[in-house]
Amino acid sequence: MPTITATPARADAWRLAVDGPDLHRRWTALGDLPDHSLGEHVFWFYRARGFEFPGATGSALRCSPNTTGSTWSPTTATRLADAMRRGALARTIDDTSVDLLTTDWFALAPWCGRP
Numbered sequence: 001m002p003t004i005t006a007t008p009a010r011a012d013a014w015r016l017a018v019d020g021p022d023l024h025r026r027w028t029a030l031g032d033l034p035d036h037s038l039g040e041h042v043f044w045f046y047r048a049r050g051f052e053f054p055g056a057t058g059s060a061l062r063c064s065p066n067t068t069g070s071t072w073s074p075t076t077a078t079r080l081a082d083a084m085r086r087g088a089l090a091r092t093i094d095d096t097s098v099d100l101l102t103t104d105w106f107a108l109a110p111w112c113g114r115p
Contacts, residue, residue: 024055030109039109 027046030039046052052059087100 020055022055024053024059026106027053027055033110034112037110037112039106042105042109 028043031043031047033039033043084101090098090100092098
């Protein structure tokens with residue numbers, strides 16, 4: 001399978017992750033939410049995959065498909081763009097439009113779908 005090798009400019013884009021201690025604290029606090037809450041599941045999703053939480057220095061680099069930032073799958077950008085498009089076009093059960101990209105997920109983090 002062919003790969004796309006990042007130029008230095010593309011690799012530098014991943015180094016632009018902002019060191020945001022307040023943002024990092026919000027993300028790590030998700031682990032303190034009740035069992036089975038949306039936020040607690042997000043916390044463990046990140047931990048299980050070795051992702052660094054947003055706000056930590058280099059978090060974007062650590063979440064890139066290849067942690068060196070140098071090799072990409074040809075489908076990575078397409079898959080990401082498609083996921084963002086689907087999120088923007090999402091609809092509720094009663095056919096109301098809801099843009100998942102503008103949703104305040106931290107406000108929903110305590111929600112628990114289990115009785």
